[in-house]
Amino acid sequence: MLDPVPVGLLLVDAGGRVEFLNRAAEDLLGVERSAVAGRQLGDVLPAVLVEQLWPQDGSPLSRKMEINGRKVAVQVNPLVGEEGAGGAMLVLQDISLCESLREAKEELEAIFNSSYDEIYVVDGEGYTRRVNKIGESYYGVEVEKIIGEHYSEMEEEGYFNPSVSRRVFEERRRVTMVQRTKTGKTLIVTGNPVFDESGRITRIVVNSRDVSELINLRQRLEDTEQLVDNYRRLVMYLRQEKLENTEIIAVSPQMKQVLDLVDRVAQVDSTILITGESGVGKGVIASRIHKLSKRCKGPFIIINCGAIPENLLESELFGYEPGAFTGARREGKKGLIEMGDGGTVFLDEVADLPLNLQVKLLQVIQEKKLMRVGGSQQIVVNVRFIAATNRDIQKMVREGLFREDLYYRLNVVPVTIPPLRYRKEDIVPLIEHFVNKFNLKYDMNKHFSPEVLDLLVKYHWPGNVREVENLVERLMVTTDSNLIETVHIPDYIINSNGELPGRVYVLGICPLKQAVDEVERQLIMLASQRCKTTYEMASVLQVNQSTIVRKIQKYRLHPAGANRRKN
Ligand SMILES: Nc1ncnc2c1ncn2[C@@H]1O[C@H](COP(=O)(O)OP(=O)(O)OP(=O)(O)O)[C@@H](O)[C@H]1O
Structure with missing residues (x-):
């Protein structure tokens, strides 16, 4: 009769022996009725549980316990008859499902709230x-x-x-x-x-x-971008101003040749590629070209392709339309090339331009049109390009790192500025130029001793003119006396032996006789700057003194050192 009841029922007599259990109790306990009838409750339930369960004072008691891997609520109801305690009725209820539902609910609530x-x-x-x-x-x-x-x-x-x-x-x-x-x-x-x-x-x-924080961040990003833009413009303006105001010192025949060439090509709109080591004066030459060109009233935009992070370079160069990308300014932005409309764009460190932008640049040079990032319309630009690099761009072309077609487009007029160590005649005039400049700037009256000049002419100047400028300024501001002497010169200059890997620098093919004459002329000129007499010049060049005198006449030189003093 109690079998259909869905909860387990177990009847125990006053002696703790099992009298009866229904089907649900059989299932829960994993036993058969016939096998446990008359046995002690401790044989059916784990002894320890029985101990916990047994009510001490005769009142009903409930416990949750684990039986056969299931969570079971056990209620013990003592049966009290006329003669006192008469056993107990145990009600067993499988609460595994309820428990796992409760746990799931708690977990979901925790997820929900976190x-x-x-x-x-x-x-x-x-x-x-x-x-x-x-x-x-x-x-x-x-x-x-x-x-x-x-x-x-x-x-x-x-x-x-x-x-x-x-x-x-x-x-x-x-x-x-x-x-x-x-x-x-x-x-x-x-x-x-x-x-x-x-x-x-x-x-x-x-x-x-x-998204409040995101909106704040976006606003701050826009403000920072604006600030960076302002600084970038300021840096460009300062560099422009410096280059424009630089008096170019060119005493050596190589530099004079460079100036001749750029003065001639400045008037036409051809693209120019200036190559040369860092600090040789590529910037000053580019500025001179712009100043002498018919675009001189237009803008001169300097873009240092190596200094702008690659992911910003495209939008910096070509500009962008409103909403072109996340973080773009709402009103869009003109690129630097567009800003050079009517003037000259100087692409410094052009070899650092990534390949994908080289394609875009080629299009602008060829078609005189550009498309802003995120734009769909071509914008006509009237720009003359001057590019510069201190890297071996021809090697980069061979290695596939620089597009050949762009190289030829840029290299319409190649201008190579030799390193200072191969045009030593420029060193003393440059030093004098910078000494005058800093005397004026710092209200000083300093000069360099002939021995110092001698040392500096021998030095190989890896940083070229920029290094000369920096060293002259440093020596002038750190030396107390008005005469800068050998003791003031840094050790690395004194210790450099002035030996060059190759003493003659060939810029291009020319008739051999002309080249030999040129080398001879330069050697005589150089020796005259370092030596006090024609005898001394003869000694360093290892020829007769009469040869020196003849060559000086032949080349109509007015050697600075030798001429000032009596032979
Ligand atoms: N012939 C020159 N006469 C006077 N000043 C010069 C001359 N050449 C370079 N300078 C000065 O030397 C410094 C370096 O010149 P510039 O910036 O043009 O070199 P660069 O070759 O463009 O260098 P980089 O490759 O590092 O950009 C500048 O301060 C410039 O004014």
């Missing part, structure tokens, strides 16, 4: 059913206060505005929008309707993400 995004559930009538914890920071009240509130009242009271639920009810589809909350947050909210079988909305699940 979500960084807000989850807000509205029922089919528009009343708030659930809001997770993050909602408190949006609305400024505990979430419990919102439960049961209608979205329209909350909207009216300014908890949020506008209400996404209203739109979902109206449009019966997923809606995403921007919402402001009572605590001043800006949220991106998405309301998802849940329909029942008859198509009625039963729930709206709203997900919200606080």
Whole structure:
């Protein structure tokens, strides 16, 4: 009769012997009725559990315990007859399912409340059913206060505005929008309707993400970009100004040849590629070309292709249209090439241009048009390009690192500036030029001793003219006396033996006789700067003194050192 009862029932007599158990108890305990009838309860249930279970004072008692891997609620009801204690009825209930449901509920609640995004559930009538914890920071009240509130009242009271639920009810589809909350947050909210079988909305699940910080960051990014832009312009302007105001010192025949060439090509619009080591004066030559060109009234834009991070280079060079990419300024931006319209664009360190931008640059040079990033229209630009590099660009072309077609487009007029160590005649004039410049700038009256000049002419100047300029300034500002002497010169210059890997630097093919004459002329000139007499010159060049005198006449030289003094 008790078998159909879905809970386990177990009857124990006053002596603790099992009298009866129903089918559900058999299942739970994993025993058969016939096998346990008359046995002690301790044979059926683990002894330790029996001890825990047995009521001491005769009152009913409940315990949760694990039996055969299942969670079981055991209730012990003592049976008290007329003669006193008469055994007990145990009610056993499998609560494994309830327990796992409870655990799952707790877990889900923890997940719900720890979500960084807000989850807000509205029922089919528009009343708030659930809001997770993050909602408190949006609305400024505990979430419990919102439960049961209608979205329209909350909207009216300014908890949020506008209400996404209203739109979902109206449009019966997923809606995403921007919402402001009572605590001043800006949220991106998405309301998802849940329909029942008859198509009625039963729930709206709203997900919200606080984007206030993102909006602040975006604003700060825009401000920083503006600031960087201003600084970049300032740096460009300062460099322009410096290059424009540089008086170019060119005493050596190589430099004179360079100036002859650039003065001739300045007038035409040909693209020019200036090569030479760092600090040789590529910038000053580019500036001179612009100044002498018919574009001199237009802008002179300097772009250091190696100094702008690769991911920004494209938009810096070509500009962008509004909304071209995340973080782009709303109004779009003119690129540096466009800013050079009507003038000259100097692409310094052009070999650092990534291959994809080399293609774009080639198009601009060929078609005189460009397309901004994210744009769909070609913009006509009237620009003359001068490029410069201190890298072996021909080698880069061979290695596939620089596009051959672009190289030929840029290299219409190649200009090579030799390193200072191969045009030693320029060293003393440059030093004198910088000494004058810094005497004027710092209101000084300093000069270098002939021995120092001698040392500096021998030095190989790996940093070229820039190094001369920096060293002269440093020596002038750090030396107390007005005469800068050998003791003031850094050891690395004194210790450098002035030996060059190759003493003659060939710029291009020319008749051999002309080249030999040129080398002879330069050697005589150099020796005259270092030596006090023609005898000394003869000695260092290992020829007769009469040969020196003849050569000086032949080349119509006015050697500085030798001429000042008597032979
Ligand atoms: N012939 C020159 N006469 C006077 N000053 C010069 C001469 N050549 C270079 N300078 C000076 O030397 C410094 C370096 O020149 P510049 O910036 O033009 O070199 P660069 O070859 O473009 O260097 P980089 O490859 O590092 O950009 C500048 O201060 C410039 O004014």
